[in-house]
Amino acid sequence: MNLFVGRNGKKNGQAAPSGPPPIIDMRGLRKVYDTGAIQVEALRGIELVVQPREFVAIVGPSGSGKSTLLNIVGCLDVPSEGSYRLDGEEVAELDLDELADIRNRKVGFVFQSFNLLPQITAYENVEMPLLFKGAGARERRERVEWLFEQVGLADRMRHKPTELSGGQMQRVAIARALACEPALILADEPTGNLDTSSGQDIMSLFEQLAEKGHTLVLITHDAALARRTRRIVRLQDGLIVEDGPVSRAA
Amino acid sequence: MLRLGLVWKLFRRAAHIQRKRMAMTVAAIAWGTLSIVLLLSFGEGLKRNFSRGSRGLGEGIVVVWPGSTGIAYAGFPQGRNLTFMPADVPLLRASIPELGLASAEMIRWGNNVAYGRKTFSKPIKGVEPTYGELRNQIPEPGGRFLNERDEHEKRRVAFLGDNVKRELFGEREAVGETILINQAPFTVIGVMAKKIQMGAYSGMDQDHVLMPLSTFRAITGRTRLSDFVVRARTPAETPELKRQLFEVLGGKYRFDPEDERALRMWDTLETQKVTINIGLGIEIFLGMIGALTLLIGGVGVANIMFAVVKHRTREIGVQMAMGARRSYVLGPLVVESLFLTAVGGGIGVAVGVGVVQLLALVQSKSNSDALQFLGAPTFSPGVALTTILLLGGIGFLAGFFPARRAVSIQPAAALRYE
Numbered sequence: 041m042n043l044f045v046g047r048n049g050k051k052n053g054q055a056a057p058s059g060p061p062p063i064i065d066m067r068g069l070r071k072v073y074d075t076g077a078i079q080v081e082a083l084r085g086i087e088l089v090v091q092p093r094e095f096v097a098i099v100g101p102s103g104s105g106k107s108t109l110l111n112i113v114g115c116l117d118v119p120s121e122g123s124y125r126l127d128g129e130e131v132a133e134l135d136l137d138e139l140a141d142i143r144n145r146k147v148g149f150v151f152q153s154f155n156l157l158p159q160i161t162a163y164e165n166v167e168m169p170l171l172f173k174g175a176g177a178r179e180r181r182e183r184v185e186w187l188f189e190q191v192g193l194a195d196r197m198r199h200k201p202t203e204l205s206g207g208q209m210q211r212v213a214i215a216r217a218l219a220c221e222p223a224l225i226l227a228d229e230p231t232g233n234l235d236t237s238s239g240q241d242i243m244s245l246f247e248q249l250a251e252k253g254h255t256l257v258l259i260t261h262d263a264a265l266a267r268r269t270r271r272i273v274r275l276q277d278g279l280i281v282e283d284g285p286v287s288r289a290a
Numbered sequence: 291m292l293r294l295g296l297v298w299k300l301f302r303r304a305a306h307i308q309r310k311r312m313a314m315t316v317a318a319i320a321w322g323t324l325s326i327v328l329l330l331s332f333g334e335g336l337k338r339n340f341s342r343g344s345r346g347l348g349e350g351i352v353v354v355w356p357g358s359t360g361i362a363y364a365g366f367p368q369g370r371n372l373t374f375m376p377a378d379v380p381l382l383r384a385s386i387p388e389l390g391l392a393s394a395e396m397i398r399w400g401n402n403v404a405y406g407r408k409t410f411s412k413p414i415k416g417v418e419p420t421y422g423e424l425r426n427q428i429p430e431p432g433g434r435f436l437n438e439r440d441e442h443e444k445r446r447v448a449f450l451g452d453n454v455k456r457e458l459f460g461e462r463e464a465v466g467e468t469i470l471i472n473q474a475p476f477t478v479i480g481v482m483a484k485k486i487q488m489g490a491y492s493g494m495d496q497d498h499v500l501m502p503l504s505t506f507r508a509i510t511g512r513t514r515l516s517d518f519v520v521r522a523r524t525p526a527e528t529p530e531l532k533r534q535l536f537e538v539l540g541g542k543y544r545f546d547p548e549d550e551r552a553l554r555m556w557d558t559l560e561t562q563k564v565t566i567n568i569g570l571g572i573e574i575f576l577g578m579i580g581a582l583t584l585l586i587g588g589v590g591v592a593n594i595m596f597a598v599v600k601h602r603t604r605e606i607g608v609q610m611a612m613g614a615r616r617s618y619v620l621g622p623l624v625v626e627s628l629f630l631t632a633v634g635g636g637i638g639v640a641v642g643v644g645v646v647q648l649l650a651l652v653q654s655k656s657n658s659d660a661l662q663f664l665g666a667p668t669f670s671p672g673v674a675l676t677t678i679l680l681l682g683g684i685g686f687l688a689g690f691f692p693a694r695r696a697v698s699i700q701p702a703a704a705l706r707y708e
Contacts, residue, residue: 111702116611136697137615144613155608155705171296172613216612 061128063224063255064090064113069122071108071278082108083119084278090257092223095250097258097266097286100275107228109275110259114226115143127223144172148217152229154209156201162212163188163197169219187215191245207238214245218254225249225256231265243268297621300609311597315590316634319681322587323638324645326580326677331646331667333573339665340569343488344562346495348425350525353491353556354535355517360551364544372543372552374515376503379418381542382520386534390523393421396506397492397516403499404470405458412454413492414471414499416506422449424519426485427495433465433480436502440479444504448476453496455481471499474509486662489561492516528559581680587634588684595627595692606696607704620693627689628682635681643669 071083082105090096100106111117112124115131118139124131127146134142148169149155156165166187170180188194191211201209210230217225227246231239243265250256250270258269266272267286274282356372379394396416403412421427422435429435429449440447448469455464455478464478487494507513522531532555533547540547599606606619650666 107702114611116702116705117700140610140613140615142613143611149611151705155604155611157605157608168609169612171299172609172615172618220613 060092061125062089062091063094063127064088064257065123065125066112067123069112069119069124071105071112071117072120082278083112086122086278086280088273088280088283090224090255092255093250093253095246095256095258095270096273097260097269097271098273098275099260099263099266101261104275105278106259106261106275108278110226110228113224113257114147114149115139140172144169145220146223148220148222148225150210150213150217150225150227150230152232154201154206154213154233156209156212156216158201161198161200162193162204165201165212166216166219169216173220183219184215187218190218191215205238206234207241210234210238210242211245214242214249218249223255225254227256227258229260229262230258231260231262239265296618297625300618300622311594312630315587315594315630316637318587318590319584319631319634320587320638320641322580322584323635323677323681324642325583326577326680327639327642327669327673328645328667329576329580330573330673330676331642331669332664333569333576334670334673335650335665335667337566337569337573338668339486339663340488340565341562342665343486344558344565346426346485346487347489347558348519348521350528350559350562351424351519351521352528352532352535352558353517353519355554357551357554359545359549361546361549363546363549366544370545372545374518375513376507376515378515378539378542379518382518382535382538385538386531388522388527388531388534390521391420391424392518392520393418393424394503394515394518395421396503396510396512396514398506398510398512401472401499402470403454403458405467408458410454410457412497412499414501414506415492416503416510417500418503421500421519424521425495427500428483428485429480430483432463433478435480436500441502441504444508445502446474446476446505447479447501449480449500450478450482451494451496451498452482452484453494454499471501472509476501488565489558491556525559528557532557577676584680584684588631588688591627591630591685591688592692594630595623595689596695598626599623599692599696602696603699603704603707606699607701607707610699610701611705616697619697620690623693623696624686624689627692628685631681631685631688635677635685639674639677 066086066088069083069086069088070081073080073082086109098106098109108117112119115126118134119132122132126142129142129146131139131142156162157168163184166184167180170183175183185194185197188197191214193208193211193215196204196208201212204212230246231242234242246256246258247268256269258265260266269286271285272282273280356374358369358371359366360368362368374394376394379392382389382392394417397413399413400411401414403410403414417436419435419437419441422429427435427449430452436447436449439445448471450458450464458464458469459467464481467478468475469478470476482495485495487496520531520535522528535555536547536549536553539545539553540549543552545552609619646667646669650668653661653664653666656662
């Protein structure tokens with residue numbers, strides 16, 4: 041089970057005492073779904089540490105527990121057992137509103153199907169997390185406009201999502217994920233609904249974000265995509281079976 | 291911490307329910323509101339009419355009849371029948387300071403009352419001049435009630451109930467005409483103005499022919515009173531007045547002042563209370579029917595809100611992922627429900643008030659007895675408040691339960707929802 045080797049070759053989970061805490065710090069994490077008659081153990085003891093500025097791909101066949109892990113990493117669900125510290129905060133014991141605040145401040149989600157609200161403009165979609173955060177009008181406007189410039193869609197802010205292409209919608213979603221300067225960007229098959237060229241663009245954007253020092257976790261079943269990250273964590277049957285740096289030579 | 295501005299903003303961004311469905315729901319609420327406004331307004335009109343009608347007999351009066359003793363007293367046996375004499379009323383006036391007004395009353399049934407070739411059998415009453423005020427018998431313009439000189443000079447004058455006047459004279463003027471009562475000529479001096487009377491002890495006032503007590507005694511030869519009508523100086527003194535009546539009459543006719551069977555009394559103040567309560571009861575009953583109708587509209591709103599929650603499950607999941615607290619999911623849905631209810635309620639109240647005013651106009655112009663009894667429907671502040679409270683409650687509940695379901699959705703599950 042001790043395959044948790046970070047990209048620097050040293051054991052993760054032993055962060056330098058003086059340095060910042062790991063972004064993700066999971067210890068003995070289990071998740072059991074109780075469907076009444078039978079209990080399904082989706083995660084069977086996950087030990088995972090992700091340090092700041094890492095760019096990690098979580099891969100695995102369907103049914104391996106990827107989605108469950110994503111939900112717990114993103115604080116959309118809580119573990120049945122074990123501990124999970126997100127950016128230094130223990131989340132296992134939080135109530136629904138506290139979890140909502142954690143998601144708002146620390147996690148930016150990018151979904152396969154974009155999940156933009158269709159009846160409001162791209163601008164308003166990006167503004168939404170800032171509204172929940174309680175940001176003032178001026179702060180919101182400056183932040184949203186800056187984000188649209190970063191993702192190259194400054195001229196599309198006032199369009200509705202339905203008036204945008206798939207690639208553009210995913211860029212808006214990325215801008216939204218970045219809105220509250222989260223500790224972690226969590227992307228779930230972000231190129232799954234895109235054509236090859238748009239997918240490449242989005243992947244390039246992620247690489248740029250990683251270069252700038254964002255911590256990214258990418259969940260995918262696409263091996264080619266995973267190889268563009270710097271570390272691959274492979275899940276199978278609710279366990280991490282492989283964890284190592286991406287070999288750039290390959 | 292619930293930020294109302296944000297809730298409002300989220301509501302503005304989210305509200306886009308299917309138009310048709312929304313129109314149907316708003317119509318259902320409007321219909322429910324219309325029903326409740328109409329029913330409550332009719333109830334209010336009826337209640338007010340009841341109250342007015344109960345005053346038609348006379349305000350705060352006590353009618354006193356002689357009874358028979360229930361207790362042996364001062365050598366007299368139990369079960370002795372009492373009678374009232376004309377001299378009793380002056381005695382009461384002299385000995386009871388709480389007495390405001392009093393009038394003796396004598397009644398005889400089945401008298402021939404004739405004018406020209408028309409003859410009717412009517413009750414006649416001999417009363418004192420104070421009777422008019424006591425029993426709310428107000429003369430129509432052009433006529434007058436019986437006065438002291440009529441009484442003193444035993445004048446052959448008559449004051450007619452409006453129904454008697456209509457039967458004898460039709461639309462013609464009656465004051466100054468001569469009618470025959472049991473073949474004796476009487477001059478009509480006044481006609482009672484039409485009034486709503488609920489409650490009577492000797493037929494309705496509209497069917498009576500009144501004459502001075504002295505004249506009545508002279509033509510009938512009677513010496514005993516049928517009853518007398520009294521009123522205390524103030525309504526609060528009525529119980530003391532009733533006690534004093536037992537004291538004074540008990541002294542004169544030798545019965546125990548504690549003997550409740552010696553005098554029979556009708557205290558209209560108490561009846562009035564009952565009547566008003568009946569009116570209120572009817573109003574509440576009608577209100578409940580209206581509330582149930584409105585509830586059906588509320589179920590419609592709840593239904594549409596459940597559909598909205600289902601429709602927006604994924605959006606709610608996305609908002610939760612973005613960090614929406616439960617109140618930011620719940621709030622806009624409740625606001626949306628209240629908004630739908632308010633729009634429907636506004637339409638219902640507007641139409642309702644219009645219909646009420648139209649009906650009130652029709653009622654005031656109509657001669658129908660049924661409509662007169664029903665009274666003019668009235669949209670009072672109480673009706674308005676009840677309607678608003680019911681609408682608000684229904685709107686809130688219809689939004690709250692679907693919204694509570696929305697926040698119970700697991701964000702992870704909501705995001706997968708198709």
